[in-house]
Amino acid sequence: MISFKNATVEYQPGVKAMDNLNLEIKEGEFVVVVGLSGAGKSTLIRTINNLVPLTSGELYVDGEAVHDLSRKKMRALRSRIGMIFQGFNLVDRATVLQNVLMGRVFKLPTWRTVFGAYPKKDQQVAAQALNRVGMLDRAYSRATDLSGGQRQRVGIARALAQEPKVILADEPVASLDPPTSHAVMQHLQKINQDLGITTIVNLHFLDLATAYGERVIGLREGKLVFDGPGSECTEEVFEGIYGRSLTAEDTLSEEA
Amino acid sequence: MSELSLPKKAIDWFRNITTLAIVVAVIWSLIGLEIRWERLIDLPADLFLIGTLMFGNLDIADFPNLAGAMWESISIAWVGTLIAALFAIPLSFLAAENLVGRPIAWVIRQVFNILRAVPEVILAIALIPIFGLTPLTGVLAIGIGSIGTLGKLFYEVIESIKKNPLEAADAVGANKLVRFRWGVLPQVMPEMTSFVLYRFEVNIRASAVMGLIGAGGIGNDVALALRFKDWEVAGMGLLIVILGTILVDAISGAARKRIIKGTQAKPIELAEV
Amino acid sequence: MTASKVELPKKPGIPGAIIFSLVFAFVLTVVTMITVEFSLTEILTNFGRRNLVADGLFNPDFGQILSERSLSAFIETLQLAVLGTVLGGGMSMFMAYWATEFGNPIRWLRAIVRTFNNVVRSIPDLLWALLFVTAVGIGILPGLLALFFFSMAVVTKLTSDTLDGIDMGPIEAAKASGSGLISMLRTAVIPQILPSYTSFVLYGFELNLRASAVLGLVGAGGIGSRIEFFRSRGDWSEVWGLVLMFFLVVFLVERFSVTIRRRLV
Known part of the structure; x- marks a missing residue:
């Protein structure tokens, strides 16, 4: 469904928001992307509908080569990809x-x-x-x-x-309070299960990621550092992704 | 306690030079202008006399005629403002740097600046030989004269729009026109409408004096009455100008408040006009 | 999607207030257009016709501004604008202060000041000039008085709006520390409004400069009297030469003033 091949995004020379990424996402998957802010989560999501173009590498979405699309075809592709924003x-x-x-x-x-x-x-x-x-x-x-x-x-x-065939959600709950956050995540989960729409969600909160992510992808400085089911995500795994020990701010619920 | 010394205060050159420039300009003006200041001594008495002559015995019989003339002034302002808006709206989109390139925006802005500098009365003087002593002259003078200010207010609104809805429009695969219709227009329409009303209020004052040079409206009646020392008519005319202006201000101001209500629009800053 | 058909809620009608406004605006436009005898064909044919005004515009006499009489009238205009603004702007400080609650606690007195301000503001620049020409005769004094009242009205309005919105905290603090009226104003009020006030006065200056050009049309001095002189003779090249040169200066002064205003606020 979605496949990144050696995909790189460079905003300025030397500043890589995506670094040689290789990733396959199958149809109907519910993928949660985690990482510190600035790790390239937002960039990853926006490359899929070409709001952010690749600097090099290849990206295929729903059979289209995103890195090499005409304007008209790009808009057609975007119409098949739903996007949900933080704001x-x-x-x-x-x-x-x-x-x-x-x-x-x-x-x-x-x-x-x-x-x-x-x-x-x-x-x-x-x-x-x-x-x-x-x-x-x-x-x-x-x-x-x-x-x-x-x-x-x-x-x-x-x-x-x-x-849509794909739904992209960029930090959909970052501006919401905890109960509302869960409600929104449950809506997304249910849509994925009922309609089989491939769903990719950026999340900041680790407890939400483990609770909803069938598959969790960890990014650090634009590189893929973890890829596995949400159930395998222990505290150690997250510390590995974040490169530091966890704090209360990394989880949505009060106890952490 | 040992004596503490405060850190040395920096000299504010900008402030000092500005102050000096103003003082010099004032002195230069005071010396340069040959004003017969002694006339000021009689001024209060003169004003009082004229005031009594004008407002002492107002005649209601003058009212209908002058109210009609004021209505003509209001009409001149309204139609003129609409004409200005008709030109300013499309031009302002071309003057917004977030929609078009810098060179185009710069050129349109200079056009606005030039139009802004020239008072409507001067434009009216130039239009009289072409359109004669008719209200249409006043309408066009106000119409042309307001394009600059309205355009400037408009493009500032356009440049302050939020990018989020535009991003959403891009993400659903919208083309340029749809992006404009749903990403830009809803954000700028209320402010633009409110600025048109605001300009209408300003233009009431401009149209009230159009008549002083013969370009229609109540100014003509007041000027003639003063020239022929027809004091009661002048007084009634002045009263109608004041009341009419305040009345229109109140209605238009209330409408503006309703339009802007519930949005985070910044209030109109007169100082930027 | 296999979900069964759902019904949208009933579409609410367009609110009465909006319908009323649209109808009102439409009727207003039609009636006012009839009042001013608006005619598109007349506009188009008249603009298309060759005329002396346009000929003058395309062939302006820029040298006219340097002739002795025009130059002195031009300088007179600048001086009128400076003096009118300084006096009007200074007076507006008091008028604005007396229009606020803390500056004028007596309610009815405050109402009188505010009404006075509104009345002054509703009279346009040129009408002031005409009134003063009537009162003190032709000359530059009526021009100065007109600019005085005109700029006072504008600056008062802007300043009192600012005064209404100032932070009352420092005022309370000053009162609490036992300061008198003058020191309260000096320490708690003036610092809060001085930058905006200065910028309003500069704005008043820009307006006065533009207005001073037309004062002469009713006999109140300045470059306007020269413009009127050439207009009455039909010398449009001279008229445009003066107008363009004058507004070049206005334009430059305005850019300068806007730059200063930006730095202030």
Whole structure:
């Protein structure tokens, strides 16, 4: 499904956010990526939909060579990859439904999107997506009127409305409180299990990573330093990934 | 206790030179201007006299005519502001460095700067020989004159938009137009509308004086009344200008508050206009 | 997705306030356009026609500014702007102070000051000039008075908005340490507002400079009287020469003033 071959991203000469990465992710997997901030988690996720291009190496996503795509094909690929952001990235002054329908834009003629004239069929897809995250009754609320957890659920619904093959989630719970964080993670897990969408989640909190990650990938200075099931992730493993001993800030729950 | 010495205070050259420059400019102006200061002694008495003449016996019969003239002034300001907005909106997107390249933005900004420097009255003077002593002259003067200020306010709003919705639009595979429609427009529309209203308030004042040079509106009536010492009419006219301006300010100001409510928009900084 | 069909909640109607605003704006636009006899064809045909004004614009006489009378009128304009701003800006400090709660605890007196400020602010620059020309006759004194009131109005408004928003903590601290009014102002109020106040005065100067160019149109001195002179004779080359040169200077002064204002705040 996704495969990195000697992939490297260099922001400035000598500053590598991804260093010669080789990685295979199979269809339907639920992968959690951990590492310190600056370890290249965000870069890894953004290379997959080409928001960050590779400097060298190869990357194949859903049969497309991402490192060598025309603009048109790149947008087509992006439409098959849903993305969930730390800051939600909603259009604040638009309604929840308008935000979710953003997920349909690639499949529709531009004029329909510009005037907000979405066909019934696409509205139904959006409604299904909202229903799945329990936000259907707020369809006509403005995004600004929602709480953080609700906004992230709208973010998930927008990604779902794309009917994607892959969902990328970049620190989806970093701006949320602990109970809300679990709710959001459970939504993502359930979507992965029900719909079989390949899901890649960046996480900062190690207890969340072990709880939800079928497969955990550890990054350090852009290099792959761990790859294994979440159940195998002991404290020692994480200390190896972080290169330091763990602190209370590395976990979501109070006791650590 | 031994004596402590404070660290040496740095000399603020910027401040000293600015202060000196201002003092020199003021002295130069005081000496240079041949003002008959002694006229000031009579000024309060004169003002009082004119005030009594103007407001002492206001005649309500003058009201309808002058109120109509004020309405013409308001109309000139509104249509002029809309014309300015019509030009300023597309131009301001070309002046925003986050949407277009620096060279294009720079050129458009200089156009704004030039338009901003010239007062509407000067523009009206130039337009009178072409359009005659009609309200349309005032409309165009205000329309052309406001493009610069509105454009500047607009591109500052555009440059302050958040990048997050744009990133989301990119991530769903949106093309440029869709990106603009959902990533940029919703973020800038409320502020832009509010700036148009604000400029309308400013333009009421500009249009009220258009008539002094014959370009339509209530200024014409007031100027003529003062010239022919028709004091009651001048007084009523002045009163209507003041009340009309304050009334429009209040309505437009309330509308602006409603539009901006619930957003984190910065208040309009007059000092930047 | 195999999920069964779900119903979106009922779409709420467009709020009444928005419909009202849109209808209001539309009607306002139509009515005002009729009032000003707006005509696109007239605009297009008139702009397309060759005219003396445009001829003058394309052939401006830049040398005119150096002629003795124009040059002295030009300097007079600059001096008027400087003096009008200094006096108006100085006065506005008091007007703004008296409009605040801590500067003027008596409620009705404060209301009077605020109303006065609003009235002064609603009268445009050129109308001030005309009023003072009527009161003291043609000359530069009415020009100076007009600029005084005009800049006072603008700076007062901006300064009192700033005063309303200052941190009351230092004021309390000053009062608590037993300082009198003057030392309270000196230590707790002025440091808070001085940078913005200075920048407002500079802004007032920019406005006055632009306004001073048109004062002469109603007989209140400065370069405007020269512009009016050439306009009445139909010498558009001279008119444009003066206007362009003057606004080149305005433009330069403004850039300079904006730079200083940026450094202040």
